[in-house]
Amino acid sequence: MINRDRRIDLSYRLFNSSDLFIAGLLCIPALVFSHNLYFRAVLFLYFYVFAWVQGKRNSLVMTLCISASIVFFNLLVPYGKVLFQLGGFKITQGALLSGLEKAITLEALIMLSKTSIRSDMQLPGTFGSLIAESFQIFEELLAQKKQFDWKKPIESIDLVLMSFSEKPITQHEWQNTIKNKKERTAGRFLLLLQTALVWTFWLAFAF
Amino acid sequence: MAVVMTVIAATMKAAIAAIKHSITRFRPWDLVILAISVLITFSSFILVYATNTNNLQVVIEGVGQSYIYPLSANETISVQGPLGNTIVVIHQGAVHVEDSPCKNKLCIAMGEISRPGQWVACLPNQVFVRIIGTPAKDGLDGSTY
Amino acid sequence: MDQPIKRHSTLALLGALCLFLSTIEYLIPKPLPFIRIGIANIPIMLSIDLFPFSSFFLLVMIKVIGQAIITGSLFSYVFLFSLGGTLASALGMFTLRRFIGKQGISFIGIGIVGALLSNGVQIILAWLFIFGPSAQFIAPPLLLLGLVTGLLLGIFCQNFSEQSRWYERALQERLHDKP
Numbered sequence: 001m002i003n004r005d006r007r008i009d010l011s012y013r014l015f016n017s018s019d020l021f022i023a024g025l026l027c028i029p030a031l032v033f034s035h036n037l038y039f040r041a042v043l044f045l046y047f048y049v050f051a052w053v054q055g056k057r058n059s060l061v062m063t064l065c066i067s068a069s070i071v072f073f074n075l076l077v078p079y080g081k082v083l084f085q086l087g088g089f090k091i092t093q094g095a096l097l098s099g100l101e102k103a104i105t106l107e108a109l110i111m112l113s114k115t116s117i118r119s120d121m122q123l124p125g126t127f128g129s130l131i132a133e134s135f136q137i138f139e140e141l142l143a144q145k146k147q148f149d150w151k152k153p154i155e156s157i158d159l160v161l162m163s164f165s166e167k168p169i170t171q172h173e174w175q176n177t178i179k180n181k182k183e184r185t186a187g188r189f190l191l192l193l194q195t196a197l198v199w200t201f202w203l204a205f206a207f
Numbered sequence: 208m209a210v211v212m213t214v215i216a217a218t219m220k221a222a223i224a225a226i227k228h229s230i231t232r233f234r235p236w237d238l239v240i241l242a243i244s245v246l247i248t249f250s251s252f253i254l255v256y257a258t259n260t261n262n263l264q265v266v267i268e269g270v271g272q273s274y275i276y277p278l279s280a281n282e283t284i285s286v287q288g289p290l291g292n293t294i295v296v297i298h299q300g301a302v303h304v305e306d307s308p309c310k311n312k313l314c315i316a317m318g319e320i321s322r323p324g325q326w327v328a329c330l331p332n333q334v335f336v337r338i339i340g341t342p343a344k345d346g347l348d349g350s351t352y
Numbered sequence: 353m354d355q356p357i358k359r360h361s362t363l364a365l366l367g368a369l370c371l372f373l374s375t376i377e378y379l380i381p382k383p384l385p386f387i388r389i390g391i392a393n394i395p396i397m398l399s400i401d402l403f404p405f406s407s408f409f410l411l412v413m414i415k416v417i418g419q420a421i422i423t424g425s426l427f428s429y430v431f432l433f434s435l436g437g438t439l440a441s442a443l444g445m446f447t448l449r450r451f452i453g454k455q456g457i458s459f460i461g462i463g464i465v466g467a468l469l470s471n472g473v474q475i476i477l478a479w480l481f482i483f484g485p486s487a488q489f490i491a492p493p494l495l496l497l498g499l500v501t502g503l504l505l506g507i508f509c510q511n512f513s514e515q516s517r518w519y520e521r522a523l524q525e526r527l528h529d530k531p
Contacts, residue, residue: 062378078264080276081273082272094276112427113424130364158519161518165360222508256492
């Protein structure tokens with residue numbers, strides 16, 4: 001399997017974070033306003049894979065659990081043709097489709113969000129630089145996760161906080177190097193292609 | 208997985224110790240808030256689970272198929288039978304047979320039903336429609352849901 | 353104060369802690385995905401005494417948006433519910449603590465109020481916009497869950513605020529900054 005760090009690196013080399021954001025934004029109407037469940041499922045799969053390609057974390061267990069519970073809660077109110085029965089519990093077609101639609105749409109939106117937002121995105125103003133700084137500290141915190149002592153949570157949190165409030169800010173190299181323009185342009189083209197394809201299929205099959 | 212279990216176990220141990228430690232450290236408003244919160248939480252259980260009984264449903268049974276809808280639904284269902292399709296309509300809290308391929312059209316003449324225990328049937332086409340459930344205490348049926 | 357070395361601001365540090373705790377909460381396996389433990393609210397609770405309202409509000413926004421980014425829910429309606437719930441909860445906690453004061457109410461009470469407000473507002477939003485009246489069926493267990501998690505989180509925060517040297521130092525800095 002391709003190493004996650006290499007995938008993250010590839011993502012940073014190919015894509016501009018604002019481009020990713022806009023591309024994601026543009027795909028939302030195609031997802032939300034489509035009438036074909038298969039189309040939504042395809043979008044979900046596509047963005048799932050795209051998120052993986054960018055090296056984003058995702059717990060498949062979480063995805064399945066959330067989907068399963070949405071479907072389960074929808075099945076509690078029977079609606080439509082009875083498909084089969086589990087004990088006294090009737091699984092109805094209408095409720096099942098409704099639950100699947102909600103689950104797939106939600107998970108597709110989640111995967112889309114994962115692909116569109118990257119922590120180096122510049123948000124304007126004080127808030128922008130503040131959240132960027134928080135994400136930077138966060139990345140460093142993640143690297144130190146192993147030093148956490150679960151038996152003495154307060155002491156270890158305290159130590160971590162003290163050490164971070166005293167250590168000077170380090171600039172990461174990849175934040176400052178001038179990006180390779182050719183790779184970024186290729187990435188931008190890929191995102192444009194993605195958006196065009198999504199819209200074409202949406203308007204042709206699922207509008 | 209084992210890591211997660213130790214995490215949860217340690218958290219619970221710490222939690223129990225912390226609770227024991229802090230029972231003596233409650234400030235006055237903590238107790239007020241705790242009391243109000245317990246009150247709100249428990250009354251929500253009573254309010255929601257003891258008074259909600261409006262769940263009337265329409266059960267439609269045909270040959271090798273069955274359907275369930277809430278009485279409040281607005282649906283037109285085509286039930287396949289040996290003679291053809293019987294059309295059942297659920298609308299504004301009542302159910303009736305709109306059309307049926309039987310000869311005497313008795314099912315259509317039975318009109319509409321809206322209370323639990325009532326039923327309509329097209330015997331030649333083997334379609335049975337009935338309403339089940341318990342109405343709300345004040346006798347409101349599905350149409351006012 | 354002219355320092356040749358630039359250090360991270362306390363606010364950004366607490367923001368990063370929010371992000372970190374959001375990740376942990378996201379990774380803890382839960383029987384039902386709607387169970388929110390709310391550990392990411394701990395930095396928010398701790399910051400009530402450390403900052404003026406404007407900075408506090410910034411931290412709350414970092415938590416909301418940061419958590420949405422990490423769980424990948426920024427573009428979904430889940431985000432709007434989370435936003436509403438956390439805002440209501442944070443405003444409630446801040447107001448109560450500032451009005452009643454540290455001697456009148458400890459983090460225990462604050463934690464309970466915060467959790468109940470957060471869950472309560474989210475139930476209301478779900479009722480109005482997604483589930484309709486059937487949302488009420490999930491309300492009592494969620495409120496109970498809020499009560500329990502709020503209590504536990506509040507106890508933890510209270511202990512932390514009493515035992516942490518970092519917290520004490522941040523508190524001192526705040527007292528010195530006040531005119």
